[in-house]
Amino acid sequence: MRRVVITSVLLGGLVIGGCESSQKGTGEQNVETQTTQVREMTPEDKALWEKAKLYFQPLPETADINPDNPLNEHKVLLGKMLYYDPRLSLSGFISCNSCHNLATGGVDNLPTSIGHRWQLGPRNSPTVLNAALHTVGQFWDGRAKDVEEQAGKPITNPIEMAMPSEEFAVQRIASIPQYVELFKKAFPNEQDPVNYENIAKAIAAFERTLLTPSRFDEFLKGDPDALTEQEKRGLQAFIEVGCITCHTGPLLGGNMFQKFGLFGNYWEYTGSTKIDSGRYNETKNEADIFMFKVPSLRNITKTYPYFHDGSVWSLDSAIWIMAKVQLGKDLTEEQIADIKAFLAALDGEVPDEALQVPELPPSTKETPLPQR
Ligand code: HEC
Ligand code: HEC
Structure with a gap:
């Protein structure tokens, strides 16, 4: 179920005390139909929310943004x-x-x-x-x-x-x-x-x-109840430990390249059997050795195994390795569990329309045959 948040919460952090009728005639604009009451944030929630907004943005409504390929x-x-x-x-x-x-x-x-x-x-x-x-x-x-x-x-x-x-x-x-x-x-x-x-x-x-909006988007839009206490601790840890040096923006990734293995050779932690030089293969620029795109973390619980070579099956291990080789830090089991819980709140649903397998038109006599 999706919650709808009153836009004024987003803009001014105003307290939404009453229901729609109390909004009427106040000159408020953009008031959407309210399906779930959004409670006032506690000071702790508010501090976390404001910090989170420095590093992350909700998914946009649409990715129809390429002027050379407008959707119809x-x-x-x-x-x-x-x-x-x-x-x-x-x-x-x-x-x-x-x-x-x-x-x-x-x-x-x-x-x-x-x-x-x-x-x-x-x-x-x-x-x-x-x-x-x-x-x-x-x-x-x-x-x-x-x-x-x-x-x-x-x-x-x-x-x-x-x-x-x-x-x-x-x-x-x-x-x-x-x-x-x-x-x-x-x-x-x-x-x-x-x-x-x-x-x-x-x-x-x-x-x-x-696009797969998630509960984290609801949180970013101002609903403090969209995340559980453990997920909030995970978000806090994700920020404090320094994951936000690289995993930022609406996708928590996808917006920069970084070296994999800043504090040691990545393969000594991932057990990779082949060593991939990453972006260097493409650019032949020495500075690009072991540079990879920082991947998005949306739907990460479903996209195992992890890393560019799928060398690690468990998300706990992937989180531990990240802290170790990207930040030079050892996470506690509790931190790992909290961060994992937060990452799970980034899971979203594939639009129904896309999931329904389409009926494909039949081949004809002219269709070139399959070849092995
Ligand atoms: C045989 C398996 C395979 C098939 C078939 C395949 N892909 Fe991929 N796809 C991959 C792999 C592996 C990569 C990553 C390769 C790399 O980064 O060098 C990739 C990368 C991508 C990416 C980049 C995503 C990102 O995070 O950077 C997109 C988008 C994508 N594929 C879409 C498609 C589309 C569309 C098709 C059909 C026309 C397709 N793929 C067919 C295996 C496949
Ligand atoms: C210095 C930049 C940097 C920091 C800091 C960083 N990451 Fe990453 N992260 C990356 C890069 C680059 C990759 C891709 C590595 C590869 O597979 O080649 C990655 C991959 C991942 C993956 C696997 C994604 C996938 O699709 O396989 C997870 C999970 C992850 N990071 C979580 C975290 C967490 C949690 C933290 C904090 C403890 C963190 N990262 C800190 C850059 C960073």
Whole structure:
């Protein structure tokens, strides 16, 4: 159940004593329908709330923020169909949803993903949930600018969906009349809308709808009861210990690169068998060795195993390792339990609309056959 908070609480920290009738005629604006009474904050709640607002913001209402790819209803539906369609892979067997299963937190829960011909990729599949809001790019090393640029890459990646060329992917899709119709509606001003760029744009449009607001957002908007006492202690610890040096903003991540292993070699703690140089692989700049994007912590209880190589299965261990190698600190068991409880309050629901598996149009005689 979602609580609705009176906007004046957000703005002025005003005390909401009465009900809607006491608001009438006071000149208050933006008063929404109130479904749950929001109580006055205690001084402790207020102090924590004000501190939290320095580092975090609630999820925005929408991620429809790319002027090159404005959303419309048809584009989002098309993107959802393509997201779930295994015919975008050479084998006809692997879809985006195979590795970013929306029913399991937008990930595959494997240390590293399995792609074409059962090949193991080098990295853990990060969640697509809220990913459109990353400000330093997509992938663990940020090598794609945004979800639009990202979405075309796995389709032709030989160890992922393995399409031999962009043309081949377009041929598969263009051989299905219902898809052609939908492209025309999704990109109404284009002469020849069935092309690779638009396949990526449609999928990205769908991804832009995958936002998962949580109880923490309610807290940030001013409801002190949205978090339990333990979750509040966890939030306090998360701030005091210094996790907020890196995990900030609306996603608690996604907005900077940082070295993994500031206080020691990360693999000595994670047990990683392969050593990944992170962003350096992409930039060849020495300063980027072991630099990774600080990942979002939303839905973290569902996106195990953890880190860029999925080397750690337990969230308790991941929290302990973070404090150790990023901050040079040893957390107590109690601190770990509290922080974990706080992180769980960041879990949200995938919109129903996105979770309902779409009905896919049938292939035709012209559709290029699957290949192993
Ligand atoms: C075979 C498994 C696999 C398939 C299929 C796959 N992905 Fe991924 N995806 C991954 C892995 C692994 C990464 C991380 C790779 C890296 O960072 O180097 C990733 C990264 C991403 C990211 C970046 C998220 C972030 O936090 O930076 C997005 C978004 C994404 N994939 C969307 C998609 C879409 C859309 C499709 C379908 C067109 C798709 N993926 C198909 C495994 C897969
Ligand atoms: C100096 C920056 C920094 C600090 C401080 C920091 N982190 Fe991280 N965090 C990162 C980076 C970078 C990664 C990605 C590491 C990787 O897998 O390559 C990460 C990954 C994580 C992950 C795993 C995410 C995933 O999807 O696998 C968790 C959980 C996490 N951090 C929690 C915390 C907690 C809790 C704290 C405080 C105790 C903290 N972090 C402090 C930078 C930081």
